[in-house]
Amino acid sequence: MLTPAPHPGFKATISTLDNAVGHLPTSEPIVIITASFEGEPADNAGRFVEWIKGMHGSEMQGVAFGLFGCGNTDWVTTYQRIPKLIDRVLVERGAERLVDLGEGNAAGDSFFEAFDSWEARLWETLAEVGLPFAHCPE
Amino acid sequence: MEDPSYTVELKQSLTIKPDGFYFHATPRASAPALVVGTKTAAPASQSQSKSDVHASARDSNKDGVKVPLHVLYGSNTGSSEAFAQRIASAASGKGE
Numbered sequence: 650m651l652t653p654a655p656h657p658g659f660k661a662t663i664s665t666l667d668n669a670v671g672h673l674p675t676s677e678p679i680v681i682i683t684a685s686f687e688g689e690p691a692d693n694a695g696r697f698v699e700w701i702k703g704m705h706g707s708e709m710q711g712v713a714f715g716l717f718g719c720g721n722t723d724w725v726t727t728y729q730r731i732p733k734l735i736d737r738v739l740v741e742r743g744a745e746r747l748v749d750l751g752e753g754n755a756a757g758d759s760f761f762e763a764f765d766s767w768e769a770r771l772w773e774t775l776a777e778v779g780l781p782f783a784h785c786p787e
Numbered sequence: 788m789e790d791p792s793y794t795v796e797l798k799q800s801l802t803i804k805p806d807g808f809y810f811h812a813t814p815r816a817s818a819p820a821l822v823v824g825t826k827t828a829a830p831a832s833q834s835q836s837k838s839d840v841h842a843s844a845r846d847s848n849k850d851g852v853k854v855p856l857h858v859l860y861g862s863n864t865g866s867s868e869a870f871a872q873r874i875a876s877a878a879s880g881k882g883e
Binding site: 656657658659660661662663664665666667668669674676677678679680681682683684686690691692693694697717719731755764768771772775776 | 852860864880
């Protein structure tokens with residue numbers, strides 16, 4: 650995918666959700682990829698989920714994020730439970746959604762296609778909104 | 788079928804493979820990038836030639852002016868982590 654103007658590109662840092670507990674940055678866009686395991690967060694996301702569920706104000710003001718949930722409809726009642734919960738709570742606490750919640754169903758035949766199209770939307774959006782986040786010398 | 792009279796017989800075999808072995812593919816900075824189509828200059832750089840624009844874009848990358856992006860994952864089985872790695876790996880090449 651090409652953008653019309655030269656964009657400096659992104660410098661990504663990657664870590665687990667639990668590593669972001671207490672310090673979700675507001676100075677840069679955030680991409681979250683996660684799943685439910687029988688309705689529960691992944692082992693490295695449980696503290697993050699507890700952290701945001703304990704918020705009651707607009708603590709996430711200034712946070713801009715895009716979220717893709719990996720799910721499996723074989724788990725009928727808990728499908729996408731945690732991705733949907735994180736998406737909803739972040740917005741309730743003042744965060745801005747950069748792209749609509751993405752959903753992949755590992756039990757279906759378009760799991761990777763769902764991610765591809767969500768990722769394409771993500772980069773399109775980031776190409777537009779990414780620059781205000783940059784600490785450019787100009 | 789090579790032998791039309793074949794009837795199905797089952798056999799079982801054991802395999803061994805590395806457990807928990809992952810690697811991250813990252814683009815090499817020195818390798819030529821795959822470029823499709825042409826790039827146009829930014830409005831702010833209209834007086835510059837294309838090669839100047841590309842050179843300055845590379846320079847600014849060297850200076851670390853890239854837009855920071857934070858990729859977070861929650862993963863037990865590795866799918867979410869693999870997708871997160873894919874985004875992180877693609878990030879530096881986006882918009883160049």
